[in-house]
Amino acid sequence: MSQVVSATAKQLIGESQLSRVIDEEVECASVLALEGDLFQISFHAPELSRRAQPGEFAQIWVEQTHTPLLRRPYSFSRADPGTGEIAFYVGVVGEGSRRLRGFAPGQRARILGPLGRGFSLPQRPGRSVLISGGLGAAPFPLLAQVLLQRGEEVAWINGARTSSELYPEELVPEAVNQVIRFTEDASAGSLGRVTAGLGPQLSGTQRVYACGPNPMLAAVFQSIAEAASKLAPAPELEVSIEAPMGCGFGTCLGCAVPLCQSHGGPPLFGLCCRQGPVFPAAMLDWEGLLAQPAHLE
Amino acid sequence: MSAISPALDPRVDLGRGLVLANPVGVASGTFGFGFEAEAMNGIDHLGAIFSKGTTLRPREGNRPPRIAETAAGMLNSIGLQNPGVEVVARDYAPRWARWTVPVIVNVAGSDINEYVEVVSRLDGVEGVSGLELNISCPNIAHGLDFGTEPGAAARCVAEVRAATTLPLVVKLSPNVTDVAEVARAVEDAGADALSAVNTYVGMKISLDRQQPVLPGMGMGGLSGPAVKPLALAVVAKVRRAIAIPLIGIGGIATTADALEFLVAGADAVQVGTANFNNPGVSREIVAGCLAYGAQLRLHRFSELRWQELDHPGSQEPDPDQD
Numbered sequence: 001m002s003q004v005v006s007a008t009a010k011q012l013i014g015e016s017q018l019s020r021v022i023d024e025e026v027e028c029a030s031v032l033a034l035e036g037d038l039f040q041i042s043f044h045a046p047e048l049s050r051r052a053q054p055g056e057f058a059q060i061w062v063e064q065t066h067t068p069l070l071r072r073p074y075s076f077s078r079a080d081p082g083t084g085e086i087a088f089y090v091g092v093v094g095e096g097s098r099r100l101r102g103f104a105p106g107q108r109a110r111i112l113g114p115l116g117r118g119f120s121l122p123q124r125p126g127r128s129v130l131i132s133g134g135l136g137a138a139p140f141p142l143l144a145q146v147l148l149q150r151g152e153e154v155a156w157i158n159g160a161r162t163s164s165e166l167y168p169e170e171l172v173p174e175a176v177n178q179v180i181r182f183t184e185d186a187s188a189g190s191l192g193r194v195t196a197g198l199g200p201q202l203s204g205t206q207r208v209y210a211c212g213p214n215p216m217l218a219a220v221f222q223s224i225a226e227a228a229s230k231l232a233p234a235p236e237l238e239v240s241i242e243a244p245m246g247c248g249f250g251t252c253l254g255c256a257v258p259l260c261q262s263h264g265g266p267p268l269f270g271l272c273c274r275q276g277p278v279f280p281a282a283m284l285d286w287e288g289l290l291a292q293p294a295h296l297e
Numbered sequence: 298m299s300a301i302s303p304a305l306d307p308r309v310d311l312g313r314g315l316v317l318a319n320p321v322g323v324a325s326g327t328f329g330f331g332f333e334a335e336a337m338n339g340i341d342h343l344g345a346i347f348s349k350g351t352t353l354r355p356r357e358g359n360r361p362p363r364i365a366e367t368a369a370g371m372l373n374s375i376g377l378q379n380p381g382v383e384v385v386a387r388d389y390a391p392r393w394a395r396w397t398v399p400v401i402v403n404v405a406g407s408d409i410n411e412y413v414e415v416v417s418r419l420d421g422v423e424g425v426s427g428l429e430l431n432i433s434c435p436n437i438a439h440g441l442d443f444g445t446e447p448g449a450a451a452r453c454v455a456e457v458r459a460a461t462t463l464p465l466v467v468k469l470s471p472n473v474t475d476v477a478e479v480a481r482a483v484e485d486a487g488a489d490a491l492s493a494v495n496t497y498v499g500m501k502i503s504l505d506r507q508q509p510v511l512p513g514m515g516m517g518g519l520s521g522p523a524v525k526p527l528a529l530a531v532v533a534k535v536r537r538a539i540a541i542p543l544i545g546i547g548g549i550a551t552t553a554d555a556l557e558f559l560v561a562g563a564d565a566v567q568v569g570t571a572n573f574n575n576p577g578v579s580r581e582i583v584a585g586c587l588a589y590g591a592q593l594r595l596h597r598f599s600e601l602r603w604q605e606l607d608h609p610g611s612q613e614p615d616p617d618q619d
Contacts, residue, residue: 266357
């Protein structure tokens with residue numbers, strides 16, 4: 001599965017701009033409880049709402065305790081300079097997200113951002129397909145909104161294992177042209193995985209943006225690679241990936257991500273927090289990525 | 298806001314002309330080469346920046362996962378990812394030369410020749426204010442050997458000393474039987490100052506997978522608030538063993554933590570893991586220390602030191618013997 005690309009892949013990926021980063025103590029505006037342990041939490045953060053771009057993330061320090069010690073990264077789901085609010089789509093994974101779900105309006109958290117390199121945006125309008133799996137929907141409301149503002153036609157393939165894990169339709173921006181749902185148990189939308197819905201969408205599409213579990217992203221990459229010969233030109237695929245992350249701004253070197261290169265060579269790593277979390281899919285060593293955990297343990 | 302006492306001189310002399318504007322630095326491996334912080338929070342408040350460990354050739358580092366979270370701490374197994382000394386000397390040092398804060402390059406190697414080659418390349422390079430010799434990185438093969446045996450540590454330091462005119466700090470490993478013995482050997486071999494401690498060897502187990510979280514043998518370096526009491530004890534032991542300046546490191550996350558190390562015998566401190574979750578923490582700690590010094594009407598921070606430490610003949614309780 002891993003492709004042969006130049007060993008200078010690292011040099012081909014830009015880095016995030018840290019001069020835009022701020023660390024603010026902000027107030028929770030609302031917590032919208034969704035199915036199961038999913039929720040959307042909003043903060044009143046006017047400056048961050050102006051700075052956040054699609055695909056960028058924030059490091060949230062829920063409570064300034066020693067355990068858990070490190071902040072956790074969350075993609076901006078919404079950023080509205082009009083209301084001054086930012087929002088994150090979250091599922092309970094560990095202690096920090098469990099405490100976040102219990103937040104009340106007015107409760108404060110420290111938020112560092114915007115961090116990372118986000119999605120690249122089209123210079124000229126065309127057609128984009130967004131593909132999400134489960135919590136991977138998180139960055140797409142903001143991405144869809146910005147793409148639509150630029151005159152892009154946007155289709156969203158929204159998948160999950162089961163309906164209760166599906167990103168809620170009522171939170172999808174209304175102007176999205178087409179929403180196609182897939183669940184692995186047919187409890188909502190069509191039966192199957194998101195890749196089943198991808199094929200018919202590729203023709204006439206310039207850009208595919210994917211976010212979800214790393215195995216899903218690998219499958220999307222594979223599908224597009226297989227279809228590429230029949231498409232001229234093949235759409236560009238950008239993926240927002242997960243890696244165990246420490247600082248989020250490039251100093252701990254914890255969030256190494258394997259980049260692809262000639263087989264048999266020494267390993268080549270990029271940093272998820274500076275060169276990602278959004279990567280051109282062809283730059284990644286997918287076998288290596290699938291062999292590593294997605295979350296900090 | 299209390300004004301800075303005109304009586305307080307916050308400077309710290311680490312020897313051979315290396316004078317820090319205040320006792321608060323940032324630890325190697327927690328601050329990159331300073332450029333991220335320069336862009337985000339600024340660096341002018343710092344007493345010193347101790348760079349990421351630098352080796353002769355570029356290193357890509359270990360395969361992931363490289364970090365794991367533990368109770369009040371974290372484990373890392375980065376594997377000394379760095380661009381190599383040539384890039385550091387050629388591309389980074391000219392940028393440091395424009396800064397007021399001194400940058401002390403942390404140097405790592407797998408044998409004595411490699412240390413000597415790296416420090417020779419850095420000698421006389423404008424922008425490099427000093428060296429911190431990492432004879433104690435637990436995350437690369439053989440990296441621990443020099444730091445754990447007093448004779449080997451002394452040989453390494455003596456050869457490096459002969460190869461450079463730069464101020465030389467030697468960073469001690471806590472993963473040793475008798476840290477005082479290593480400290481004395483390194484001082485005798487020509488170190489200008491010591492820093493203590495590097496990370497503690499630790500392990501985290503995944504019960505789900507019934508194996509360590511970190512790859513390889515599963516071990517990494519433990520840092521964060523969990524190690525502070527251990528590090529304070531090492532600093533006090535080393536302080537009694539040596540006469541040269543000592544930099545305390547280990548779980549410093551607040552002004553009070555930094556001051557505690559000064560009481561325990563450190564002349565300066567390095568803030569480490571706390572830089573990850575709070576990139577503004579070093580600025581808070583510098584301001585906090587200066588305010589504390591002014592409030593107590595100190596002339597020098599060394600006045601905070603526990604007075605027992607200055608009486609080497611006094612009885613040392615040794616819980617290791619229990």
